[in-house]
Amino acid sequence: MIQDARVVAGFTGAGISTESGIPDFRSPDSPWMRHKPISFALFLQSPEARRDAWRRKFAMDDLYRGARPSTGHRGFASLVATGRMPAVITQNIDGLHQESGLAPDQVIELHGNGTYAKCLACGTRHELDWVRRCFDVDGDPPDCRSCGGILKTATISFGQTMPEEPMRRAQKLTASCDLFLVAGSSLVVYPAAAFPAFAKENGARLVIVNREPTPLDRVADLAIHAEIGSVFSVFLS
Incomplete structure (x- = not known):
């Protein structure tokens, strides 16, 4: 499915960092x-x-000082390196995507x-x-x-306004993708969780990788309930 995609939007939540010990x-x-x-x-x-x-x-x-990028983080870095994934939209605040090798402009930090x-x-x-x-x-x-x-x-703390520039960039990437790839998000925290739903409504295919079911599994083209590392290890060279 990824091989057929023109533009892939990556989207990650806390689950990708639990495998790093957070x-x-x-x-x-x-x-x-x-x-x-x-x-x-x-x-x-x-x-x-x-x-x-x-x-x-x-x-x-x-x-959590010893936390290092997981296989999932490194898998996303490999996908970005292919040129198909312009950036990763993340709900996480730990900077592990950057540690995995992504440039700051390749990580859209919503929180x-x-x-x-x-x-x-x-x-x-x-x-x-x-x-x-x-x-x-x-x-x-x-x-x-x-x-x-x-x-x-x-x-971004509770009650603080969401950052305008990351939200704008995430909206633009979501609107342009034909595959939206979620990893490690429960998809219950809004407004962040609205992006995969918007991508699907806009005609993109939606793939969700998460240990537990999410509210969007029923509309996803593929929902995989498994450890992120075991799924994303195939993207490592």
Whole structure:
């Protein structure tokens, strides 16, 4: 099916990174589920909420520091290398697609990226190592070095507006593809989950690879319930 496609849109969710040792956000035993999420509004309003958010962030970084791209990540990188897949749309924030060999412009991050921080006022990028050194010394996250604004990981929090440019790029790729390939997404988180449905409605074939059934399995051209690595290993050279 992929060999016959002109343009393939890749789409990945948490399941592709569970095989790298990073648990699904919604898994009952996930560290993220042990604490109530900090909303974007609360992050802005409360210095204590910001301290708590950064404490959680650094604890997660320590826990999953050894995570490396899975066979699934490397399989997508191989598909991009063929020229048929212009980019991978991802719900993940772990940067593992880039570690697998994809260039930044070949990864469309709908929910942002947790491997660096940005100023909410001026958008200046700050590396996490510097933020953590300051946090460990002062007990507070530092302010932006450029404008003094609030720093936050470059991710999309609950209640935060979805990023316009990635959403636009994802929409454009979805509209142009004739095959939409999903891996590791439950397809229940919107607006991200609307992309495969739109691709199908637009005439593209829809292939879903996920361990558990998804709401779109019934309209997919092919739904495979299996480990992602075992399926995508065929794309590795």
